[in-house]
Amino acid sequence: MPRNKALSLTAVAAAMALGLTACGGGGTESSGEGESSGSEAEPLQLGYVFPETGDLSFLGPPQIEAAGMAMQEINDAGGVLDQELPEILSGDEANDAAQANEAASRLLDQDVDAIMGAAASGMTMAIIDKVTGAEVVQCSGSNTAPPLSDYDDGGYYFRTAPSDALQGPILADTILGDGHQSVAITYRADDYGEGLANSAADALEQAGAQVTLQEGYDPKASNFDSVVNAIANSDAEAVLMVSFEEGVQIIQGLLEAGIAADQMYSADGLNDETLAEKVDEANPSAISGFKGTAPNVDNAEFTERLQEFAPDLEVFQFGPQVYDCVMLTALAAEQAGSTDPAEFADDMVSVSKEGEQCSGFAECRDLIAEGTDIDYEGASGSIDFDDNGDVTSTSIMVYGFNSDGEHEALDYVDTGTE
Known part of the structure; x- marks a missing residue:
């Protein structure tokens, strides 16, 4: 059974012009595994479902631009199976299930x-x-x-970001390392919020700390006064909020309640270089000392390339991971000799580990053409997918805000399951 599947990144007009079929992937096989016969394969069609609007819209631009940069590099090297990648097809998830479903349906109808x-x-x-x-x-x-680790996806789902089962303990260590022994935890009541809150709480309690509060909240609430009051009444030394942009209101409320920013912690949902201005535009230093964790890697060279590719970018979170998704998909198609996802899904795992290490599409593609098993070393790290399509090693960044309210990377912690 194949391991994973990816969506097409082409525009509707481009897809129609190419005469792609309706659903399930329109690629065709080449002459054999590792032997590209590009003239026999339809172009690999990619798509995305990213937040262009909504409370996670700050994460859209770095992911969209990272995908675009990867595609440009692939096309500059001659494309996948000697066919240039068509323009990426877009879909806005808007942090709304109905809208995300509509976006996915449109992409599938365009035969990504x-x-x-x-x-x-x-x-x-x-x-x-x-x-x-x-x-x-x-x-x-x-x-x-x-929960996505063992989800029944038929072998078509992968992620280059780590499970919060890996991030939670590092978040707990960050809080404990600052000397806090009692923590109030509030989280958005969804799969992300509950999963990371539970992971961090378990690690805190195993280390002997007290979790004085662990409560979810409705992220669509009109205000978060009850959340702030519950935290203030918990008498905790530190506060962990697993939030998206609604966390700005919670931070503002906690500051008004007399809780200092250096008692506050969060994760990737608030890893936003512009967070200080959102909390208090007139006084960005108000969140000096605020800390959090997020999947990230110390890869200045990649950030510089992405900045050059997209000079207006202000947020870079998850750019390396999305770049690697595109590269792995392209290399899996090369390895399978086919742009049909039913053919290349199994190769997503094989190109990520246990072969000759390579980086960059051209280098890895050329090794595949020689019949070499490859181990793609990504912009976000080693990848090394397991059978669930999860990364087995990763880097977690500890971030913070300095006395001027400027976002800083304080540390990078390597962790993994192997």
């Missing part, structure tokens, strides 16, 4: 071979049955909810 995304774990939960049931590969660079 692979979908990048969704960005939010909850939005992937909303579309994964539709995408993988159509036998299309799905690869997310930012899904972290633990």
Whole structure:
């Protein structure tokens, strides 16, 4: 059974012009595994379901641009199976299940071979049955909810971001390392929020710390006064909020309640370089000392390339992971000699580990053409997918905000399951 599937990144007009068929991937096989016969294969069609609007819209641009940069590099090297990748097909998840479903349906109707995304774990939960049931590969660079590890996806779902089962303990260590022994935890009541909150709480309690509060909240609430009051009444030394952009209101409320920013912690949902201005535009230093964790890698060279490719980018989170999703999908198609996701899904795992290490599409593609098993070393790390399509090693960044309210990478912690 194939391991994963990805969506196509082409525009509707481009897809119609290419005469692609309706659903499930339109690629055809080449002459044999590792032997590219590009003239026999239809172009690999990619798509994305990313947040272009909604409370995670700050994560859309870095993921969209990283996918675009990967595609440009692939096309500059001659394309997949000697066919240039068509323009990526877009879909807005908007952190809304109905809208994410509509976006996925449109992409499937345009015969994508692979979908990048969704960005939010909850939005992937909303579309994964539709995408993988159509036998299309799905690869997310930012899904972290633990339940996705053993989800029945037919072998078509992958993620280059780590499960929160890996991030939670590092978040707990960050809080404990600052000397806090009692923690109030509040989280958005969805798959992402509950999964990371439970992972961090378990690690805190195993280390002997007290969790004085662990409560979910409705992220669509009109205000978060009850959340702030519950935290203030818990008498905890530190606060962990697993939030998206609604966390800005919670931070503002906690500051007004007299809780200092250096008692506050969060994760990737609030890893936003512009967070200080959102909390207090007139006084960005108000969140000095605020800390969190997020899947990230110390890869300045990649960030510089992405900045050069997209000079207006302000947020870079999950860019390396999405870049790797595109590269792995392209290399899997090369390895299978086919742009049909039913043919290349199994190769998503094989190109990620246990072969000759390589980086960059051209280098890895040339090794495949020589009949060499490859181990793609990505912009986000080693990848090394397991049988569930999860990474087995990763890097977690500890971030913070300095006395001027500027976002900083404080540390990078390597972790993994092997």
